[in-house]
Amino acid sequence: MTLVAAVLVLAGQELPSRALPAHPGSTDSVGYTSDGKLFLTAGAQDRQIKVWLTATWKVLYTFPEQAEAVAIRPDGGLVAVGGPTRTTVWNLVTGNPVHALETGRTQALGWSSDGKSLTTVSTVKGGLQVRLWDMPDARERKSFVIALAADPRARAVAPGGVTVAVPFPDGSVRLWDAAEGKERLSLAGQVDRVTAFAFSADASILATSGVEKTVRFWDVPRGKELKLLYGEYGSPRVAFSRDGALAAVSAEAGIEIWDVKALKRLDAVFGGPGTGIWTPSCLEFSPDGRWLAAGGVLIAKDAPAGKRVSGPVFFWKLKS
Numbered sequence: 642m643t644l645v646a647a648v649l650v651l652a653g654q655e656l657p658s659r660a661l662p663a664h665p666g667s668t669d670s671v672g673y674t675s676d677g678k679l680f681l682t683a684g685a686q687d688r689q690i691k692v693w694l695t696a697t698w699k700v701l702y703t704f705p706e707q708a709e710a711v712a713i714r715p716d717g718g719l720v721a722v723g724g725p726t727r728t729t730v731w732n733l734v735t736g737n738p739v740h741a742l743e744t745g746r747t748q749a750l751g752w753s754s755d756g757k758s759l760t761t762v763s764t765v766k767g768g769l770q771v772r773l774w775d776m777p778d779a780r781e782r783k784s785f786v787i788a789l790a791a792d793p794r795a796r797a798v799a800p801g802g803v804t805v806a807v808p809f810p811d812g813s814v815r816l817w818d819a820a821e822g823k824e825r826l827s828l829a830g831q832v833d834r835v836t837a838f839a840f841s842a843d844a845s846i847l848a849t850s851g852v853e854k855t856v857r858f859w860d861v862p863r864g865k866e867l868k869l870l871y872g873e874y875g876s877p878r879v880a881f882s883r884d885g886a887l888a889a890v891s892a893e894a895g896i897e898i899w900d901v902k903a904l905k906r907l908d909a910v911f912g913g914p915g916t917g918i919w920t921p922s923c924l925e926f927s928p929d930g931r932w933l934a935a936g937g938v939l940i941a942k943d944a945p946a947g948k949r950v951s952g953p954v955f956f957w958k959l960k961s
Contacts, residue, residue, distance in 0.1 A: 654895045654912025657955035661698060663691060668936030668952035669922045670708065674717030677928045679733060681720065682936060683708040684952055685922075690722055692733060702736035704729075712750035712759075712798070721759055723747030728761050730779075740779040744772060749805070751798025758782070760802045760819045764792055771805055773819045785822035795850075797838035804844055808835035814849060816861070828859050828866075839879035839888075846901065848879040848888065856890055858904065868904045880924035889924045889933055896921060896935060898959075911957045917941040919955075933957045 666686025673680055679701070680693040690704040690711065710723035719739060721730050728747045730740040742761065749762035759774045765786060773783040787807055797806045798819070805817040814835060816826040833851035840847055846867070847859040856870040856877050870877075873893040880889045881901065888899040895910040911933060913919030921937040936954045 654910050655957060656912060656915055658958045659956040660914065661693070661954040661956070662951065663936060663954045664689070664952040666950055666952050667922060667938035668954055670711050671923050671925045671934050671936045671954055672711060672713050673925060673928055673934075674713055674733065675715060675928055676717055679717065680934075681711060681713065682954060683711050685938075686952070690720070690731075692736070702733075704731055704736075706731075709746070709748045710750045712752055714752045714756045715754060716756055719756070721750045721752070721761075723750050723761065723763075728759075730759070730776075739777070742772075742774060742779060745770070749796045749798050751800070751802040751805075753802040754800070758802055760798050760805065762796050762798060762805055769793075769796060769807060771817065771819050771822070773802075783820060783822055787817060793835070795835045795837050797840065799840040799844040799847075800842050801844055804840075806838050806840075806847065808849075814847070814859075826861070826864055828864055836876070837878055839881060841881040841885045841888075841901070842883050843885060846881070846885070848881075848890075850874070850877040850879060858888075858901075876920070876922075878921060878924050880926060882926040882930050883928055884930065887926065887930070889926065889935075891921045891924065891935070896924065896933065896957075898933075909960065911935075913939065913955060914953075916943075931959055933959055 663682040664684030668682050669685040670683035680695050682691045688707040690708050691700050692702040694701045706722045707724045708722050712721045725746050728742040728744040732739050744761045745763040747761050747763045751760045761772045763770045768789040769787045775782050793808045808814050814828040818825045833853035835849045837850040847861050849857045854874045858868040860867050878891045888901050890897045895912040898907045898909050918940040921935040923936045925934045934956050939951050941949050
């Protein structure tokens, strides 16, 4: 991008309303509890989980867990953290660990809607192992392996904790039923490798991000592609609002907001602080839909050598 183009892009962006100095290096996961009172961040460098009280934006707890996946139970009482050797369930009220599940390296998690079961997706030799756990007994109810010759770069558990999405080498995205251990749907037409997934809250729409600067929206019940975005979408990330009305999509011009029903982009484009180079890696709407949060990495050119790279979280106030 030329200097003139960069200036024009910045001029069309809305700057953040708030910044949170969350983690060193990068922040690669953010999430609100359902009541919006707590906000969780996970660092890519320190691999820690921080629990913030949104009333004061002070850290309430820090979980010394090497986080590779995070899932907050729908009622906000517990959080599951997938790490390199196991999955730990933490109590968000007391800050104490509740369960240690022997899952191996876990990079995708999902709670059932009633919070009574947890699905974990772990890397094993020959594929991905999906386990369904009954909670709070922490008893394994179902376990099966999705056979793959190589570890895919992406995998996800849909809201509701039943559907697991996995990309396959043939370009398809396949959805598995965690309770039955069976493939239930194959979405064909993805020509580039999937790097990230995002489900709408009711799991009816799936967004896939590809290495060739693409984002695809899928109608899951019908198994049909709804929309293809391509071009200015390097390493894109997608997040849906809780009501499913909006989708945030990171693009080279900034974070775009899309009307999901009409599949049209709205006018607002949200950018970083305006100084340095900022790359978002995770997006999240607040439960009330009034705020958009994004974590990532900021490279500040004028900072001292040891402080040039940081992982702030930026917040933008959304217009009603």
